[in-house]
Amino acid sequence: MEVLSVSHAFLMTEIMCFSILVVSCNHISLKGNSQSNFLFGTASSSYQFEGAFLNDGKSLNNWDVFSHKPGNILDGTNGDIAVDQYHLYQEDLDLMDYIGVNSYRFSISWARILPKGRFGKVNRAGIDHYNKLIDALLLRGIQPFVTLTHYDIPQELEDRYGAWLSPLLQEDFRYYADICFKFFGDRVKYWSTFNEPNVLAIRGYRSGIYPPSHCSLPFGNCISGDSEREPFIAAHNIILSHAAAVNVYRTKYQKKQEGSIGIVMNAVWYEPISSSLEDKLAAERAQSFYINWFLDPIVHGRYPAEMHELLGDDLPEFSMFDMEMLKNGLDFIGINHYTSFYSKDCMISPCEPGPGVSRTEGYALRTAQKDGIYIGEPTAVDWLYVHPQGMEKMVTYIKERYNNTPMFITENGYAEEANSNTTNEEQFNDVKRVEYMRSYLQALADTMRTKGADVRGYFVWSLLDNFEWTSGYTVQFGLHHVDNVTLKRTPRLSADWYRQFIVNNTLQILSAQE
Numbered sequence: 001m002e003v004l005s006v007s008h009a010f011l012m013t014e015i016m017c018f019s020i021l022v023v024s025c026n027h028i029s030l031k032g033n034s035q036s037n038f039l040f041g042t043a044s045s046s047y048q049f050e051g052a053f054l055n056d057g058k059s060l061n062n063w064d065v066f067s068h069k070p071g072n073i074l075d076g077t078n079g080d081i082a083v084d085q086y087h088l089y090q091e092d093l094d095l096m097d098y099i100g101v102n103s104y105r106f107s108i109s110w111a112r113i114l115p116k117g118r119f120g121k122v123n124r125a126g127i128d129h130y131n132k133l134i135d136a137l138l139l140r141g142i143q144p145f146v147t148l149t150h151y152d153i154p155q156e157l158e159d160r161y162g163a164w165l166s167p168l169l170q171e172d173f174r175y176y177a178d179i180c181f182k183f184f185g186d187r188v189k190y191w192s193t194f195n196e197p198n199v200l201a202i203r204g205y206r207s208g209i210y211p212p213s214h215c216s217l218p219f220g221n222c223i224s225g226d227s228e229r230e231p232f233i234a235a236h237n238i239i240l241s242h243a244a245a246v247n248v249y250r251t252k253y254q255k256k257q258e259g260s261i262g263i264v265m266n267a268v269w270y271e272p273i274s275s276s277l278e279d280k281l282a283a284e285r286a287q288s289f290y291i292n293w294f295l296d297p298i299v300h301g302r303y304p305a306e307m308h309e310l311l312g313d314d315l316p317e318f319s320m321f322d323m324e325m326l327k328n329g330l331d332f333i334g335i336n337h338y339t340s341f342y343s344k345d346c347m348i349s350p351c352e353p354g355p356g357v358s359r360t361e362g363y364a365l366r367t368a369q370k371d372g373i374y375i376g377e378p379t380a381v382d383w384l385y386v387h388p389q390g391m392e393k394m395v396t397y398i399k400e401r402y403n404n405t406p407m408f409i410t411e412n413g414y415a416e417e418a419n420s421n422t423t424n425e426e427q428f429n430d431v432k433r434v435e436y437m438r439s440y441l442q443a444l445a446d447t448m449r450t451k452g453a454d455v456r457g458y459f460v461w462s463l464l465d466n467f468e469w470t471s472g473y474t475v476q477f478g479l480h481h482v483d484n485v486t487l488k489r490t491p492r493l494s495a496d497w498y499r500q501f502i503v504n505n506t507l508q509i510l511s512a513q514e
């Protein structure tokens with residue numbers, strides 16, 4: 001911690017006192033309904049953290065290929081090395097240990113386990129790597145919370161099938177999931193099939209800014225694609241792939257391994273821009289075309305009514321068999337919640353072109369401003385505004401729509417710009433991140449207490465600065481700063497704040513049990 005200056009130390013004390021005060025006076029208690037095993041963790045993903053891109057038998061995946069194409073990543077970088085967690089995981093476990101988390105959310109690199117999908121052999125070195133990581137976590141009392149795919153798939157499958165456009169990929173995913181359950185399921189008690197399939201479908205097949213770069217005008221300028229149809233085809237195959245994996249888990253493994261399985265959604269809160277009925281319905285449509293698009297089929301066996309009405313034949317259909325297999329197709333819902341937007345109706349009164357206004361997005365304009373005022377303080381990224389009220393509304397919405405299915409906040413975090421001109425003071429005294437986490441955790445605690453929401457864990461994005469997809473290394477989300485050249489990890493104020501927060505909560509939980 002040698003980089004911390006005197007004023008950092010002073011600020012630290014100030015903020016600690018503030019947090020302790022808040023914890024004891026306003027009772028930020030995240031113990032949930034009855035469980036004392038609330039998970040506090042940090043989240044990550046294989047492509048953004050691991051590096052080691054062709055080491056030990058791993059093959060190329062879609063993000064390796066995409067990020068190597070000039071022009072795709074803002075700063076021209078890639079995840080070849082990322083933060084090298086593949087080699088440095090013991091060091092990162094020390095950091096987690098220090099913070100005191102009891103869970104770590106990471107994803108498995110599909111191309112490390114099955115370099116050629118189901119058309120090749122299992123890569124033993126890949127299995128060994130995750131075995132070592134899982135064992136090392138458990139040795140420290142940290143529960144692995146594992147995602148099967150966080151946007152990445154072996155390039156072999158992208159080439160063969162055009163990725164998620166083909167129903168054949170369902171069989172590949174089922175096969176891959178089976179292997180993961182078989183090798184790791186004796187120790188992994190929390191599985192999620194996909195990370196943010198809604199973002200994957202939209203960015204991969206509507207705007208085309210993520211692989212496989214499919215889109216059509218006016219949504220984007222790609223070589224091929226159909227922005228009005230392909231997102232729904234990809235989503236349909238993802239939903240059925242999820243169901244196939246859950247089915248394997250439930251029939252072959254769950255009873256013996258005693259774990260649970262869910263899916264992680266990106267969850268934006270859409271606030272109606274006015275109190276008019278039209279804008280309220282627009283906000284509802286925005287949710288249906290974003291989260292309910294996946295969760296309704298998985299929980300209720302059908303797409304939301306608004307999607308049927310607006311999309312007609314552009315929405316694929318589930319067979320009777322699919323519908324049966326889908327119902328109650330998860331044990332928990334993972335919620336990645338960072339931000340909120342206003343939603344304005346464009347169905348009754350047409351809008352100017354803008355995000356959300358098309359038929360295939362539900363005719364609901366998405367905007368961060370109302371009368372020139374932002375919904376919350378802007379941050380270093382154009383999609384993240386600080387609006388902690390959204391946490392309460394989002395969790396309540398999901399609780400009510402999905403019968404209070406157990407929930408985990410699988411990601412929540414604050415972005416800052418990587419800027420070589422910032423002073424150490426600015427770099428490490430991340431007071432805004434601390435305030436963001438404090439206010440969102442407060443809102444979460446309130447929702448659990450006042451609404452009885454069954455939330456069972458909270459994960460910060462992220463333990464470390466890392467490869468932020470198309471933004472490369474220009475944006476930082478870490479509780480720890482990572483030097484891009486030396487890869488040295490240095491704690492920020494927020495790491496210490498989170499540590500103190502966990503201590504206080506653990507104490508509360510223990511005292512509540514006495």
Ligand code: BGC
Pocket residue numbers: 045048195196199266336411461468469477
């Ligand atoms: C994704 C992460 C990403 C984070 C911050 C989430 O939507 O799951 O991979 O880094 O947001 O943008």
